[in-house]
Amino acid sequence: MNKKLGSILLSSAMLMSLLAACSQGNNAPATTSPSNTSTTTGETSAPEAAALSEISLPITTERFTMNYWRANDAKLTASLDNFGDMAAYKKKAELTGIDVKFTHPPLGQQRDQFNLLISTNELPDVIYYNWADAVGGPEKMIEDGRIIRLNELIDQYAPNLKKIIASDPDVKKQIALDDGTIYMFPLLKLDALKLNATSGLIIRKDWLDNLGLQTPTTIDEWYTVLKAFKEKDPNGNGKPDELPFTGNWGPGNLTKLHDFAPAFGVIGGFQMNGDKVEFGPIQPGYRDFLETMATWYKEGLIDPEIMTNDGKAFDYKITNNLAGAYQGGVFSGMGKYFNLMRDTDPNFNVTGAPWPVSPDGTAYATFNMENKVLPFGEAITSSADKDKLKYIVQWMDFNYSPEGSDLFNFGIEHESYVKDGNGVKFIDTIVNNPNGLTYDQALATYALSIMDGPINQDTRYLDALLFDDGQRAANAEWMKASSALTLPTIRMTTDEASASTSIMSQVNTYLNETMTAIISGQKPISEFDKMAETIKSMGIDQAIAIHQAAYDRYKAK
Secondary structure, three states, X not given: OOOOOOOOOOOOHHHOOOOHHHHOOOOOOOOOOOXXXXXXXXXXXXXXXXXXXXXXXXXXXXXXXXXXXXXXXXXXXXXXXXXXXXHHXXXXXXXXXXXXXXXXXXXXXXXXXHHHHHOOOOOOOEEEEEHHHOOOHHHXXXXXXXXXXXXXXXXXXXXXXXXXXXXXXXXXXXXXXXXXXXOOEXXXXXXXXXXXXXXXXXXXXXXXXXXXXXXXXXXXXXXXXXXXXXXXXXOOOOOOOOEEEOOOOOOOOOHHHHHHHHHXXXXXXXXXXXXXXEEHHHOHHHHHHHHHHHHHXXXXXXXXXXXXXXXXXXXXXXXXXXXXXXXXXXXXXXXXXXXXXOOOOOOXXXXXXXXXXXXXXXXXXXXXXXXXXXXXXXXXXXXXXXXHHHHHHHHHXXXXXXXXHHHHHHOOEOOOEEEEOOEEEEOHHHHOOOOOOOHHHHHHOOOOOXXXXXXXXXXXXXXXXXXXHHHHHHHHHHOOOEOOOOOOXXXXXXXXXXHHHHXXXXXXXXXXXXXXXXXXXXXXXXXXXXXXXXXXXXXXXXXXXXXXXXXXXXXXX
């Protein structure tokens, strides 16, 4: 099997003190290639000039235009046509001497349009993408000569990202492919726990208060609370119309209920047991999860439309005091409804509930909150002018400098924000926009932080936008959960990814159908044993072995 990852080991001796650790987790010596100039494999020639210690502005006095492709964002398109109209990018062009022409696929079509783009020879200079969605991953993109390796360029021309990599072992491990190749300037969350703990289980605090109940912390307490929501009229309208637990954007099955699976020591996919990879849905705890959810469903504690709710239906149920609890985020699941309900129902109040405690006494999250390097990032394509690579890399690195970080997290000082002690405060342009934009739409006209982009997301942006006590309490509560059940961001070879995808597409379809049938009462809980055996017959052991090998490589980096 061809397990080539798409690039050679580091070749610049200048990287030894900084980036070499990314590729030498096994203590193998660095190798030097006699020729690093091939564009078909995504390699670039190692620069010879002294490495930059800072980005001097302007980056170039010979102004040029760079072509840049990325997905658009509905928050930005509420008032602007493209990212080039954003205040931060306009200011960046002024400071750096480099203009950018943005191209965006239609909203919601970025994956299909990316696949079409990457198959052509008409590539832009830079592509920003969720590289986890790229067929074959960035390894395949490098191997096919679509994007280039950046290690030497970062070492030479990106002092700010280079400093972050050198100072943070987690970033050093997470930013590199298994062979040490760095391929993008990523979306970073160095304060990972706080910034990632922005979604979880949300519950009506005013309903709890009306019934004299406390926020549930165990699965048994959740049953007690949801049962009370169902039977004791917490919305006070005299009608039995409460929906104790609901969900948004139903996928057509009951996988939304996987948020309760950690209470049984499992999650709804691959999970860790120490350093051993397992598949949660074939573990004994998953049977207990299914049995409990089936009881809840039968007793009417789960909205029967949870499988099909769209945004409009979900909004209706929240704003009409029908929904008691759901999964959501501090902005879209809390801040949005605080704003909508402030005038019509001043007693409306939601708070974040802790992840339910598992049998071993630990509250586990369903996603990894310790990831500092996200799969979103900007990569340079093989079509970029080789003579301008040093300028493009400096332009990219600017976002991680103190000035660039403030610009892309907060916007323009005194236009969108002011400094407030050690923090920042968004002013009326953002929080009380004169054009009627919501705060997230308004901030999107100034900065990347409210969306995603090649920056180190600053916690001060989050603090400045958590306007209500319930949001701040939720963030603090969700930070307490453990990520120990979840896998880190692992890399697979092209062959491994192909084999795993082939197995898991079949497994996930079957699992989602069967778990939905058991919870909804169409099949008995005794079907669990058959389900587990069927999943095993589909090749889950091979998929587990693939994930284990990828995890072992990650640990060895």
